[in-house]
Amino acid sequence: MPGEHVPVICAVVSWRGMHDAAAAIASALDGVLDGVLVIYSNPEGAEETGAGQWIRADEADFFGRKFQRLAAEIPPGASMLLIQADAGCDDWPALARRWADLLGRHPSIGVWTPEIDNTAYPFSLTARGAWDEDGLFDVAQTDGIVLGLAPRVLDRLRGLDYGENNLGWGIDWAAMSFCATAGLSVVGDTRVQVSHPPSRGYEGDAAGRQMNAFLTQLTPSEAGIRDRVQRDLTLAGKERSGNVHMLVSAYRHDADDTDAVDLARLAETVAGLQLVAGNLMVAPRDPAQAPLMVEVDGEPLPLAPVAAAAVPVVVPLAPSVPSGVVCRNVTGQRWSCPGQATWSLTCPPTTGPVRVPLCAPVTIPPGAGDVTLLLGLGVHRGFGDLQVEWHDLDDPGAATRHFVKLDPVFSGTRDRGDYQAVSLRIPASGGARLMSLTLCVWPVNPAPRDPLVYFVTAPLLMPTPLAEAPETPLVVTAPDAVAPGTWRQTRIPPGASCVDLVAGEHRVPILRAGTVRAQVRATKTPGRFEALSDQPCPALLCLDGRPTRRLWLSPFPTPLTLPRFPGGKGVALCDLTGSAVLR
Numbered sequence: 001m002p003g004e005h006v007p008v009i010c011a012v013v014s015w016r017g018m019h020d021a022a023a024a025i026a027s028a029l030d031g032v033l034d035g036v037l038v039i040y041s042n043p044e045g046a047e048e049t050g051a052g053q054w055i056r057a058d059e060a061d062f063f064g065r066k067f068q069r070l071a072a073e074i075p076p077g078a079s080m081l082l083i084q085a086d087a088g089c090d091d092w093p094a095l096a097r098r099w100a101d102l103l104g105r106h107p108s109i110g111v112w113t114p115e116i117d118n119t120a121y122p123f124s125l126t127a128r129g130a131w132d133e134d135g136l137f138d139v140a141q142t143d144g145i146v147l148g149l150a151p152r153v154l155d156r157l158r159g160l161d162y163g164e165n166n167l168g169w170g171i172d173w174a175a176m177s178f179c180a181t182a183g184l185s186v187v188g189d190t191r192v193q194v195s196h197p198p199s200r201g202y203e204g205d206a207a208g209r210q211m212n213a214f215l216t217q218l219t220p221s222e223a224g225i226r227d228r229v230q231r232d233l234t235l236a237g238k239e240r241s242g243n244v245h246m247l248v249s250a251y252r253h254d255a256d257d258t259d260a261v262d263l264a265r266l267a268e269t270v271a272g273l274q275l276v277a278g279n280l281m282v283a284p285r286d287p288a289q290a291p292l293m294v295e296v297d298g299e300p301l302p303l304a305p306v307a308a309a310a311v312p313v314v315v316p317l318a319p320s321v322p323s324g325v326v327c328r329n330v331t332g333q334r335w336s337c338p339g340q341a342t343w344s345l346t347c348p349p350t351t352g353p354v355r356v357p358l359c360a361p362v363t364i365p366p367g368a369g370d371v372t373l374l375l376g377l378g379v380h381r382g383f384g385d386l387q388v389e390w391h392d393l394d395d396p397g398a399a400t401r402h403f404v405k406l407d408p409v410f411s412g413t414r415d416r417g418d419y420q421a422v423s424l425r426i427p428a429s430g431g432a433r434l435m436s437l438t439l440c441v442w443p444v445n446p447a448p449r450d451p452l453v454y455f456v457t458a459p460l461l462m463p464t465p466l467a468e469a470p471e472t473p474l475v476v477t478a479p480d481a482v483a484p485g486t487w488r489q490t491r492i493p494p495g496a497s498c499v500d501l502v503a504g505e506h507r508v509p510i511l512r513a514g515t516v517r518a519q520v521r522a523t524k525t526p527g528r529f530e531a532l533s534d535q536p537c538p539a540l541l542c543l544d545g546r547p548t549r550r551l552w553l554s555p556f557p558t559p560l561t562l563p564r565f566p567g568g569k570g571v572a573l574c575d576l577t578g579s580a581v582l583r
Helices: 018-029 063-073 092-105 151-158 171-182 206-218 220-241 263-269
Strands: 006-013 036-040 053-056 081-083 110-117 127-130 135-139 146-150 185-194 269-278 279-284 292-296 299-301 327-328 342-347 356-357 361-365 371-380 383-392 400-405 420-427 432-442 452-457 458-463 474-477 487-490 498-503 506-512 517-523 528-533 537-543 546-553 558-561 571-574
Touching: 006 018, 006 063, 018 036, 018 092, 036 063, 053 063, 053 081, 063 081, 063 092, 063 151, 081 092, 081 151, 092 110, 092 146, 092 185, 110 151, 110 171, 135 558, 146 171, 151 171, 151 342, 171 185, 171 206, 263 506, 279 292, 279 498, 292 420, 371 383, 371 571, 400 420, 487 571, 517 571, 528 537, 528 546, 528 571, 546 571
Parallel strands: 006 036, 006 081, 036 053, 110 185
Antiparallel strands: 081 146, 110 146, 127 135, 135 185, 269 279, 269 474, 279 487, 292 299, 292 498, 327 342, 342 452, 356 432, 361 432, 371 420, 371 452, 371 458, 383 400, 383 432, 498 506, 517 528, 528 558, 537 546, 537 571
16 A cells, blocks of 8 residues: 555675675665665675675675575565665665655555666666656666565565576566566656666676576566567667667767867868768868868878768758747757757747657658668657658558657766667668658656757768668768768778868867777687776777677676687777777
C-alpha cells in the first residue's frame, strides 16, 4: 500500500583496491536507512572494516557470487539499494532517501536506477515513457552499477543459482524480465546522477557465456520478455546511436586550446567540410575567391574532385514555429553543437503538446539508394520526440514513421558536445521518396518557470555505407546546402600531427595530434592483445588501415582478440575520425 514503510538495506560491493571508496560510501550511508552491508575481497584475505556490517568474500568471487551473498543477508520483506564501490555520487544519503521515498509512494516500482554515465544502457537508449511526476521514466533495461530492488524482485533473484555466474552479467536482465511478468515497473530517475568509470577488469566474452547459461533459469514468459527487449534495444541502438555518429569536432580534446579551431573563421572560408578515416572533403564558400589548400605538417596536399554520391546532402532547416516559439541560428554560440550548424527553438514553459515541422519535405531522388539521416539533438528542461517520416512519391499512403525520443539529460556544456546522435537508415526504393522532420513538444508537468529549449543540428543525408563506418566524421556545414560539384578531397597520411586549411592569408587549424599516447601490446596468449593509453580517451581500432571498431582506452588494459595479427603488425589506434594515430 502507498505510504507503507519498506525497509531498505544499502548493499555495497567492493573488491581489491576499493576499500577506501567502499568505506566512504558506507560511512555516508550509515544510519540513513535500515542498514548497510559491505561485501569485500582482497588477495591477502585480510579483514576490512568500516561503517555497517562487512562480509569477507573469496578473492575469486566477482559480482555474481557477491550479489548472491548480499541477497541472502537481507531479510524477507526488505529491499536492496545496490551500489558498486567504484560509483560516485555527490550526495549518497539523498540518493538513498530518494529510493526509499519512491518505494514507499509507488508500490508498483520493482527496479529503480538513477542516471548513470558510462553505462551500456543510457536513458537515451532505454527510456520508453515519462511518468506524470517525480522525474521518472519507464526504462527497458538498467545496469547493475547503482540499483534499487523491491522486495518481490529480490525474492525472485534469491531463487536463482549463481554457481556458474561468477561475473554476474544477466542479473539486471532477470530482474527486468520478472518485473514485466509481475506487473512491476522498471524506472529511471533523472533527478539523481551517478558517475562511473568506463572500464572493467574482466573479459566480456566470458561474462556473456556465463550470462547466457544463467538466464536459462528464467520462466518461458520471462525469457520471452527478455528476448523481445533485447531485440528492441539492439534495433534502437543501431537506429539512434548504434554507430554513434556524434557530430562533434574531430579536434582533439587534449590538444592545445590556444590553437583550437576558430569556427567563425572557418565558416567564412568554407561552406562544408568533412573528415572521415583520413579522407578530407572541403567545399569553398566562394569558389571565385582564393583557392583552398590543405597543408599537413607544413607540406601542401593536392585536392581532387569528389564524386557527387560521396557528398552528404544538407537538409535546409526552416522550422514552421507556432506563436510564442522563437527559432534562432545559434551556430558557434555557447550551447551549439561543436563543429555543426545548430538551431535552437525556445518555447514558453507551458508549451505542448505541439508539432513543429523542421523543414519543407525533402525529395530523395530515385538513384540515391539506401541513405542514412544523421543529426544531433539537445533539449533543456523539456520533453519531446523527433518524428521522421518518409514515403514513395507514387505511394503516399504507405508512409513509414519513426520516433526518436529526445534524451532529457543535456548539460549544455559545449566542450563536451553532449548532443544526442541520431543515425536513422532510410531503405532504398524503386522510385523517389519524400522525407519530413517534425519536432513533437510534450508538456512538462509541473511547468518550469523558465522556457523549454530544443536544439537541432543541420540534418545530413548520406549513403548508408558511408554513414555506417565506425569512424566519427568531423562535419562543418553552413546553413545552406553545398552543390556537389564544388567539393574537393585529399587523403591525410597516417600519423599526421598538424592539418591546416589555407585560403589566401587565412589559415585555420583542422586537426592536431594532441598529447594522448596509446599502444597495442601482445600478451603471452597467441592472438590476444591489450590496448591502453596514458589517459582515458575514446579510440578507433584500425587493422591494415581499415577502421574496425571503437574502444575506450585508459591506463588499465583493454583485452583484444586479434587472431589475424599474430605479431601485432597492421594494428593502429587512432582518434575517432580515423585520421590521427595515437602514438
